[in-house]
Structure formats: structure tokens, C-alpha cells
Amino acid sequence: MFKKFANSPVIIALVLTLVLLLWLGSGDNYAAKDDVPAEQQQPQPTLALVEARWSEATPYQLMQVAQGQILPWRNVSIKAQQAGKVTELLTRQGDSVQQGASLLRLSDEGRTELLAQAEANLTLKKQELASARSLDRSQFLSKTELTRLESELARAEAEYARARLALQQTEPVAPFAGIIDRRHVEVGDVVQVGTPLLDLVQIDKLKVTAQIPQQHIARLQQGQQVNLRLLDGRQLTGQLSFISYAADTATRSFYIEVTVANPELLRIAGGSATVEVTLQPLPVHLVSPALLSLNTDGQLGVAVVNPQQQVEFYPVTIVSADNQGARVSGLPARALIITQGAGFVKAGDKVQVAEAKL
Structure with missing residues (x-):
């Protein structure tokens, strides 16, 4: 019976009419969607809090600390400038000597006689040249002969100077005031040119060297006070006396020197010390x-x-x-x-x- 009812023309017409009405009603909705919506207010971005x-x-106040090396103010190894035998020691290890003081003597080896011969030859050449110049004024001597005599006089003067220096070098002297730190020869030793004889040091004033990193070098000033701490706890005060103008290419640090007075002649040269440099604030x-x-x-x-x-x-x-x-x-x-x-x-x-x- 339901099947017969569903196939009824009246029912079918009603259904189609209902579908048509629904379709017509939806057209308004689609038309509304085509309209441009009103412009909306964009929200302002919020700033991070x-x-x-x-x-x-x-x-x-920064303190730059570096490890330093204590050195004598001056230190020289005196070596033989002439060959010979040590005949006399005029100083001992530990002696204080003044500049120019004789330190030892070497054998003469005929140098005194060579000096006397050079001196006599020089005197002869001077007299010969003086006589030649007198003849030259009388026009009895050629210019070539006069030049030859002048050359011989110059050679004689050079020989005399060498002979005198050789004799002087048999008695080495102190180049500065200091202390005989080491003696390497004894009486009777035969030495050659270049043989070490003595070590002379000056320690009434000391030099401390250190390396300062490049980032701190601009705040250093020559003349500023520097504190030094020795390994035994003693403290010294020095003055920054030198700052290098170029950094070490390997470490990028700058070499400095600190001058330290040592009137008591403390035996600290050659040791190490902690260098404390006060930098500018x-x-x-x-x-x-x-x-x-x-x-x-x-x-x-x-x-x-x-x-x-x-x-x-x-x-x-x-x-x-x-x-x-x-x-x-x-x-x-x-x-x-x-x-x-x-x-x-x-x-x-x-x-x-x-x-x-x-």
C-alpha cells in the first residue's frame, strides 16, 4: 500500500514543489556571500615585555700579574784578546772592582820589544818625512817621493798602535764597576784569543723582564711603580723602565723591563719573581x-x-x-x-x- 502511495502523481508533485522552494530560498544566501564584507579593524601588535x-x-683597579726573570743590570764575560800564559791574578771571585781596574796579567810574549821597535820605526819615519818636506821646499824632491814617505809614516803609525794595543790587552781591565762573579782561569793556564777569563756583573741595580698580554699594554706607563714578590716571600719595588714597541709574534705579548734598586747587593739575580703591575682604572x-x-x-x-x-x-x-x-x-x-x-x-x-x- 505504501508503494502505491509513493507512486501517486500528487505526492510526486508536492515533493518537487518543496525542492523548488528550497532551492529558490538558498539563492539569497549565495547572493549574500558575494557581497564584500565591511573592512575590519586590524589588531595592533603587542610589544615584547x-x-x-x-x-x-x-x-x-686591575692588577696585571706576570712571571718575571731577575737579571743583573750589566753582565759581561771578559775573554782573552791575546794568546799567552796567565802570570798573575789581580782579583778574586766576589771582589768588587772599579771601572778600569786591572783584573789579571798574561805573559808578555815579546810584545814589549815589538812596541819599542814600532816606536823607533815611527820616530824614524817622522824624521824622514820632515827632512823630505824641507827638500821639497827647495824643489830637490819629487812629489812621488814625498807621497811614498807619507805612506810609510802612516804604516808606521798603524804598526805602533797595534803593538801598543796588543801589550795593553795582556792586562784586561773592568769595563764597568761591578763584582767578579766567576773566574775561569788559574795562574799558569795558557789561553788563546776568545778564551773566557772572568765574569763581571753589576747588581747594585737589577733588571726584571716579563711579558704583558696585548689587551693590557695600552694601560701601562713608563715610570709607574711595579711590585715584585720573590719566591721566599720578600717584596721589592721597582719602576717600569721599558715597554717594547712590537709584540712577540708567537705569544702576542709585549716585553717589559723593570728597574729595581739593590743597594744591599742581594743575591737574587738569575732567579724569578712575580711581577705585579697596577693598571690604570x-x-x-x-x-x-x-x-x-x-x-x-x-x-x-x-x-x-x-x-x-x-x-x-x-x-x-x-x-x-x-x-x-x-x-x-x-x-x-x-x-x-x-x-x-x-x-x-x-x-x-x-x-x-x-x-x-x-
């Missing part, structure tokens, strides 16, 4: 190590907020670090340092700033 605190730079900021970060170039630095409320990254150098924090240089004298949120912003970003809680 960071916490920051003001930091003032304070002077920091440097303005630094005390920050937590957690605030240090690396930029895209791998530089260590600190993020701050500038007056335009923008983030800036300042490369810094760690001057020192302890339980209080890290002291860094490279920031402005007064800086608004980001303490929270630096990891969520980058240089150039504009931010909102909230005062950091202490």
Missing part, C-alpha cells in the same frame, strides 16, 4: 654571568635597551669575575640592562620595559 635595570659604570659594570650571551658573530655581550626603547647588543670584555658577578667593560657609562626576556628579543626590536625586581 622585558625586565631591565639601570647600571652605572664604576672604576675598577677601567670603567666596568657588575653583571650576573647569566646575562652574558653570544651574538650571531660569536661575540660575547650584553643586551640593553636604548632611549628609543629598542634592544641593542654591546660586545663586552670580562675584566674579572668572582662570587659577586662578572665585571665587564664595553658598555656605556649608564646602561639599561635587560635582566629578563633577552632571549625572546633581538637587536633592533622595540620592547616594553618593566623595572626588574631586586
